[in-house]
Amino acid sequence: MTLVAPTPAMAATLTTLIASRRRAGLLAIAGLALACLLLTIVAIGQGAIPIAPGRVAEILMARLTGDASLLEGRDILVVLNIRLPRVLLGLLVGAGLAVSGALMQGLFRNPLADPGLVGVSSGAGLAAAATIVLGDRFLAGTMMKLPFAALPFGAFCGGLITTLALYLIATRGGRTSVATMLLAGVALGAMAGALTGLLSFVSDDRQLRDLTFWSLGSLGGASWTKLSVVAPIILPLLLTMPLLARGLNGLMLGEAEAYHLGIPVQRIKALAILLVALAVGASVASAGMVGFVGIVVPHLIRLSVGPDHRLLLPLSALGGAMLLVGADIVARLIVVPAELPIGIVTATIGAPFFLWLLLRRTSLIDV
C-alpha cells in the first residue's frame, strides 16, 4: 500500500539523483584505491637508492607469487626489508588516524573533533615520553629484552587511560555528554602536555633528542617486527568501519533520535571509543605525534562526496593512507641525505588547511 505516490517525473528525477550519487561514491572508492596503490609503488621506489616503479611492481609481484627466480640483487633487499615495511606502516598509521578523526567527529557531532583535540594523542604521547625518559632508570632490565614493544605498549596504555578517563568524566547514568567530553579532553590534553614538558625538562641530552625526534613524528624506525605489533591494533578499527557507519549516520540527528531509529547508541559509542584509543595509541607509538591527518582528510572527503559515513569512513582510510605516505616521500626527499620529521610535513600542510576550513565554515558545517 502506497502512502502517496510521487508523480512519475519526480520519481524519475529522484532515481537519477540516487543513481548519480551512488556512481560518484563507487567511482571515488575505486579511484582512490587505485591512486593509493600507485602511490605505494612510487613511494617504495623513492630514497637514497632510487628504484623504478616498474621494477618495484615486479619485485612485489614476484614476492606475492613466490617466484624466487626474480628475487636477487641489492634492490630486492631494499624493497622488501626497508622500504616496504616503512610504506606499509605509513599506510596503516595514515588510515588509522584519518578514520579515528572521522569517527570522533561523528561521535561528538562536531566537525572539529580529532584525537589530537580531545587529548587522546597527548595522553599516548605522555606515556611514550615517560617510557623514553623514565624507562632507562626503572625498567632497564625489561627495556633490554623488549626494546621495540615497550614504546608502543606504553603509548597504547596512555591513549586508553586518557580515553577511559574522558569517558568516565563525561558519562552520567549511562549517557555520555559530548560537551563535557570535549572540555574534559582539552583539560586532559593540557595536563598531559604539561607533564610531557616536565619530562623533557628532567631528561638528559640523549633522551631529549629522542623525545624531540619522536614528538615530531617519523616513519623512520619501521621494520617488520614493529609492523607486526602495530597492525593487529589498527586493523580492527579498519575492519569494523562498515559496522559503525550506519549507527554514526543515525547519531548525526542526535542521540535521542538515533535511539528512536533503533540504533544501539551506547554500544556504538563504547566500541568507537575503544577502537580509536587502540588505533591512536598504536599510531603514536610507532610513528610519533603526527598531527592534522585526522582532521584534514575527513573534511576533504565530506567536501567531495558528502558526510554519509558508509562512504566517508573507507574513503578517509584511503585518503589518510595516501596523505601520510605522500608526506613521507616529501620528508625523505626534501633534505637528502637527512630526513625531515613527518609531523613537520603534515602540520605544514594541515595547519593552513585547517585555518582555511574555519574561514569557510558557514558553508561547510553550520554550527
Add this chain to the structure above:
Amino acid sequence: MSEANPILSCHGVSCLTGGRRLVADASLELAGGSTTILIGPNGAGKSTLLKLLTGEIKPAGGEIRIAGEPLAAIPAWRLACLRSVMAQHARLAFPFSVYEVASLGVDGIGRALTRQRREAIVAESLTAAGVIDLAGRRYQTLSGGEQQRVQFARVLCQLEAGRSIAGRQVLFLDEPIASLDLCHQLALLDMARSIAARDVAVLIVLHDLNLAVTYADHLVVMDQGNIIAQGPPAKTLDDALLRQVFKVDLTLSRAPAPGLPFLLPQQHRGRPAA
C-alpha cells in the same frame, strides 16, 4: 475507536527529576485508527510524557505496554519498528542532503527490504511530506519549516519500513507544526490523520487549541505533570478548563457544522492582565 484493544497503554506512570515530579500518575491509551492530541501550557510535562512513552526515559513508577509487551522489555531495534518519533528540534551536525536525511528512517530497520522497496518508501514519504522537490538540497540550507517537513518525511519512512515487521504501530509527533505556515500545518495534520486511518495510533503534541480540537479523536489535557482531562474534544474542553489550565479568561464558541468548540483570542485584546 477500539478502546478495548489499545496499541499503547500506560497506567500510573510518573517521572521524577531532582525531586520535582515532571509527570505524575499518568494513564492513557492509544488506539489504532485514532488521533490523540496532547495539549497543555508550557512546562506541563507534555514532552516528558512523550519521552516516557517512546522509551527514551525510564519511568519512576507505573507501567507502559506497546502491543501488549512491557516497553522496557522491547529491544531498541524492534521498538523502532513499533513506533516512530518526531522530536521538537532536530539539528544536523553535517551537511547531509534531504534525501539522505529521509533515508535514515529506512537505513536501520529497513535492511531486510530490497533496495527498490527502500527507495520507493523514501520517494513516497518525501512526497507525503511535500518535500520531494527538495530531495537534492542540503538540509542546512533549508528554512526551519522545510527542515521540519523533511524530519516528518524521515519519520514516515521509518513507520513505513517498520510496517513490514510490526503490524501495530504508534506515531509520535512533538509539536510537528511549530515552524510551518498555515497551509503546511493543515497538510501535515491531514497526513497524520490519514496515517491513523491505516490503523496506526497517532499521538501529537500541539499548542494551537483550535487545530487540536479540529484534528483530535481524543484530546488529552495536561497541567503541572498531571493529566487533567481526556476524552472527545467537544466534551473535554470548556471555559472552566481554559481558565484553570491555560490561565485565559476566554469563552469558547461552537462552530456551525460539526459543533466543535473554537476560540477567538480577539476577546482577550484590551483587557487588563490577570
